[in-house]
Amino acid sequence: MFPSAIILPYLLIKNYNSWNHSLGNPVNGRNVIILITTKGEAQEVVANIIKTLKSYSINTRIIVLTEYYDLYRYDAEILRVPADYKTKNGSKNKQRALQYYSEWLLKNNIGSNTYTLHIDDDNIPDELYIKNVMAMPFDAGQGTIRLREYKNCIISTIADFQRVTFTDALLIYANKKFKPLSVGGEGLTIRADIEAKLGWDFGPIAAEDLLMGQRIHFEGYKYGYIPGKIYIAPALNLKDFYAQRGRWIHHFFVSRKGIFNMNPTAVILFSYLYDFMWVPFVGIILWFFDFYFKFHFPLIMLIILTYELIMGVLISFYGAFQHSCKLLKIYTLLLQIPLTFFVAIPVFYYLITRKKLGETDYTIKKV
DSSP states (O other): OHHHHHHHHHHHHHHTTGGGOOOOSOOTTOEEEEEEEOOSSOHHHHHHHHHHHHHTOOOOEEEEEEETTOOOOOSSEEEEEOTTOOOTTOOOHHHHHHHHHHHHHHHTTOOTTEEEEEEETTOEEOHHHHHHHHHOOSSEEEEEEEESSOSSOHHHHHHHHHHHHHIIIIIHHHHHTTOOOOOOSSSOEEEHHHHHHHOSOOOSSOOHHHHHHHHHHHTTOOEEEEEEEEEEOOOSSHHHHHHHHHHHHHHHHHHHHHHHHHOHHHHHHHHHHHHHTTHHHHHHHHHHHHHHHOOOOOHHHHHHHHHHHHHHHHHHHHHHTTSOOHHHHHHHHHTHHHHHHHHHHHHHHHHHHHHHHHHOOOOOOOO
16 A cells, blocks of 8 residues: 555656647547436536537537436437336446447447547536547547536545546556556546447446446457546535445445456555545544554554655645645645545445445435
């Protein structure tokens, strides 16, 4: 765990400004589908995303993948998942809808000249990202993230600043090496024939994006880095923040065996990232007991925990400085101690509610 934290500053320096690079001219005959996957609970948000995508004046095919009950008239093609649709492995929720889409690709003979750019119903890729999807010379890939609508909940925003930092460091580095580690749903792009072949039928509960990214690489396809940015929205309140993070942790641990069989390093990385949520908090507690109650913990333990705490501050600050709001930079400085506490809670929230997380599909409010 500790060595991973040591290399983060080096990777941030090495990768800096990579998101502004162009991959060159569009591939001749390349078609791009921008697939917005939604449950139909953020209709106006999706409508605004479509409006933004159309303002780029880039020739793409926008499809909204939604549930049968979502009757909203989006200004795009609509693919509704039938109420009685079931997958072979019993996939539910998002992976069920994506499996339906992969079968739709196969049924409609959409082949290797088409790539699908996947976004969730609160994601917006910038113009450069889409242009690079038009030009990418590999089979699949993903880029880094930035935040949009980030002034609603300060704690979740600062926590997501850390996500920005991790994608700038670890995702860019690994994807440039064509060895994916961190894979999410924001901007994941896949050649259509590969997606139709592999499918998304990972079972009732799964870290579907991470499994798909690892499977693409495991099957011998080339998975690379797409410059540009995908803008995401932090959770609007602490309830949604804990539910979201708890769900991520739960899906990862349910899927860890399948991920480990394809890429053990990815399991180690995500274990570290989830450990990182509570390790700095433990460091504060141990230092408190050491200083006030003279417990005298081993020096090496205190050094490691102190380094993790310092890294937590720096990781938050790096993410904050990728955004323009000066006030949030001040909040990031002033709220580091309470943030350390709040960010530690999702791990314990998962341990307490994991049975419930397996039975429900709570969707956070989108903006």
